[in-house]
Amino acid sequence: MLTSSLPIKAQIDLILLSLEALAQVGSAEILTLAEAMGFEAYLRDRVGLWRLRQASPLRRGRTGRRKLDVDEARALALICSRLAQQHRQTIRTAIEHWQQQASQGRPPHLDPVLGDYIDRFTGLYQERMADNRSDGPELAQLALDLLVDLLFYSTPQGARRLWITLLERTTPATPSLSLVEPEPAPPPAPELPVLFPHSDV
Amino acid sequence: MSTTLSYSQPTCQLDVAAELLPFSQKLRRAPVRSLHFSLAFGEKLRFEGNDRQLYQLKTLVNQYIESFLTHPQTPTEVVIEGLVLRSRSPLEHELHLPDGRVILLQLTELYDLVTVLDDWSAVMEPLPELVERAQSILAQIPIWAKSAAVGVGIVAAFTLVTQRWLMPPASMVITSPRESNPSPLGMPSPLPESLETPQLAPLPSPPPAPPQASTLVPLPSPPAMPPPASLPAPPPPPPAQEEPRPQSPNQRNVVIQAPTEAAPASIEPVPMITPTVEATPVPATTLREVKAYFQDRWRPPANLDTSLEYRIVLNPDGTLAQALPLNGAAARFIDRTPIPLRESPLASPFAGERPILLRLVLMPSGTVQVFSDN
Numbered sequence: 001m002l003t004s005s006l007p008i009k010a011q012i013d014l015i016l017l018s019l020e021a022l023a024q025v026g027s028a029e030i031l032t033l034a035e036a037m038g039f040e041a042y043l044r045d046r047v048g049l050w051r052l053r054q055a056s057p058l059r060r061g062r063t064g065r066r067k068l069d070v071d072e073a074r075a076l077a078l079i080c081s082r083l084a085q086q087h088r089q090t091i092r093t094a095i096e097h098w099q100q101q102a103s104q105g106r107p108p109h110l111d112p113v114l115g116d117y118i119d120r121f122t123g124l125y126q127e128r129m130a131d132n133r134s135d136g137p138e139l140a141q142l143a144l145d146l147l148v149d150l151l152f153y154s155t156p157q158g159a160r161r162l163w164i165t166l167l168e169r170t171t172p173a174t175p176s177l178s179l180v181e182p183e184p185a186p187p188p189a190p191e192l193p194v195l196f197p198h199s200d201v
Numbered sequence: 202m203s204t205t206l207s208y209s210q211p212t213c214q215l216d217v218a219a220e221l222l223p224f225s226q227k228l229r230r231a232p233v234r235s236l237h238f239s240l241a242f243g244e245k246l247r248f249e250g251n252d253r254q255l256y257q258l259k260t261l262v263n264q265y266i267e268s269f270l271t272h273p274q275t276p277t278e279v280v281i282e283g284l285v286l287r288s289r290s291p292l293e294h295e296l297h298l299p300d301g302r303v304i305l306l307q308l309t310e311l312y313d314l315v316t317v318l319d320d321w322s323a324v325m326e327p328l329p330e331l332v333e334r335a336q337s338i339l340a341q342i343p344i345w346a347k348s349a350a351v352g353v354g355i356v357a358a359f360t361l362v363t364q365r366w367l368m369p370p371a372s373m374v375i376t377s378p379r380e381s382n383p384s385p386l387g388m389p390s391p392l393p394e395s396l397e398t399p400q401l402a403p404l405p406s407p408p409p410a411p412p413q414a415s416t417l418v419p420l421p422s423p424p425a426m427p428p429p430a431s432l433p434a435p436p437p438p439p440p441a442q443e444e445p446r447p448q449s450p451n452q453r454n455v456v457i458q459a460p461t462e463a464a465p466a467s468i469e470p471v472p473m474i475t476p477t478v479e480a481t482p483v484p485a486t487t488l489r490e491v492k493a494y495f496q497d498r499w500r501p502p503a504n505l506d507t508s509l510e511y512r513i514v515l516n517p518d519g520t521l522a523q524a525l526p527l528n529g530a531a532a533r534f535i536d537r538t539p540i541p542l543r544e545s546p547l548a549s550p551f552a553g554e555r556p557i558l559l560r561l562v563l564m565p566s567g568t569v570q571v572f573s574d575n
Contacts, residue, residue: 092309099307102292145273148291151312152266156319161270168271 006058008077008166009068013056015080015153015162017128018146021121022094023087033082039075052076060130077166081159088154095151098144109140118143203236203535205543208320210313214241216542217255217321235325236536239545240317246296246304251536257281259318265294266315483557483573487515490548491559492571498539505565509534512574513559519548522556538563 019025027046034043043049053059055068084091097111108114121143122136153162208215218237235252265279265286277288283299294306306314491513509531514523524540526532541547558574
């Protein structure tokens with residue numbers, strides 16, 4: 001799945017992309033919200049927002065900033081959650097359409113609401129992302145996965161859920177201990193834990 | 202002071218009989234103690250329980266959603282003391298109750314359940330500010346002033362708050378995929394503590410606070426909670442109230458109903474009711490049915506050494522209008538009794554248009570007495 005093990009900056013960019021595809025959330029709305037929430041220091045204008053989103057490694061022609069510090073990531077996460085809450089009815093309606101399609105055994109993209117969302121998301125993704133491995137069905141699945149995520153980010157404690165999800169999905173896969181060959185001599189001490197393994201969030 | 206908090210979503214309704222803590226009046230958010238809850242998914246499911254079970258349900262749902270979001274492609278299952286949530290697909294989730302019932306929740310129903318529990322916990326969980334305030338008050342008291350009365354009073358209040366705030370899900374046995382997937386080499390996951398601290402989940406509802414201020418407000422802003430006493434008593438609801446109330450789908454409601462029970466110090470029922478019910482005779486059948494209801498359900502707690510007395514106000518349709526504790530123990534133990542939520546049926550409808558008054562005595566021996574309270 002595309003959203004697993006992605007850096008936080010890429011995950012946030014995808015969340016904003018899905019909101020854009022579903023609810024036509026544009027940069028003006030994001031900037032207005034940032035100012036209302038007191039985050040204008042991180043998102044001063046369209047260029048600042050563009051540079052932050054361009055930090056995603058999935059982006060085509062990455063000319064934006066390479067780094068996203070914790071405060072910026074936090075501000076963006078809080079803004080994403082607030083946007084989801086503001087558009088929760090749209091999100092819920094799309095989920096209801098999906099449930100209805102599923103109950104009739106029909107694929108989701110045949111529903112007008114979901115079909116439009118998936119089309120817009122796929123178009124935006126292919127336009128902006130350098131990742132050309134993703135085909136239509138894979139992107140449609142990604143759009144639906146992000147829709148489910150948005151539903152729970154729109155809950156009253158959605159910001160907390162979003163932040164936990166960002167961190168958990170960034171955590172690298174744990175090596176299976178069962179694959180480690182037993183050694184007669186004690187193995188070398190593991191490297192010191194990296195306190196901030198995702199400083200390049 | 203007791204009240205009923207109602208949280209409505211399109212497919213889900215949570216009613217919580219709760220007790221306001223003494224200092225809740227001065228706070229933006231009123232910390233309360235839950236006594237009893239009722240959760241309904243329309244006609245599909247009705248589930249009742251006490252404070253502890255509601256916390257278990259909240260913990261279960263939070264664990265499940267976290268696991269579901271962080272491992273979206275792995276089947277998710279979380280178990281807490283007989284409560285089970287299990288994913289069938291992204292759109293379908295099984296909720297198993299301790300009594301064996303299983304309900305299939307659509308994704309939107311699960312979302313509604315999460316939302317009402319979030320709303321409830323925003324009100325229920327005491328505030329860090331409250332604890333800080335209690336600590337600072339304690340620190341400011343000069344030694345000479347720490348007389349027995351002042352000291353005991355403050356410490357008791359602080360303890361009450363702290364216990365609630367720190368109420369752990371620790372006593373619960375939690376099984377989840379996350380537990381079988383510990384961090385590698387015992388390393389802490391990146392920034393683990395910050396997840397549980399309030400810093401990252403402030404999101405104050407409008408008006409938003411600047412970042413530095415928002416870190417002090419960990420929970421979503423709760424619904425406004427005016428003192429219940431200032432609210433007018435709601436009109437008696439129609440007997441059949443099983444259908445979920447019509448709500449706009451995105452509406453998140455907290456309805457505070459009029460106080461259902463008075464504190465032990467003010468035992469008298471609401472004046473509106475008293476004069477109208479005193480002269481109403483109590484049918485013998487109703488007495489028998491109410492007694493049978495409690496006789497079947499009353500399980501005296503081991504540490505109970507006195508009888509619990511309540512005044513029961515019964516609507517003509519046989520449902521509970523009010524239950525008023527008549528002694529201190531009755532107030533303290535009300536969440537351990539089988540007294541249901543308001544409007545729950547206790548007996549079959551009886552002739553007459555006025556409510557009747559009953560006296561209910563629950564004894565430590567397990568004996569139940571019900572008689573007319575005229």
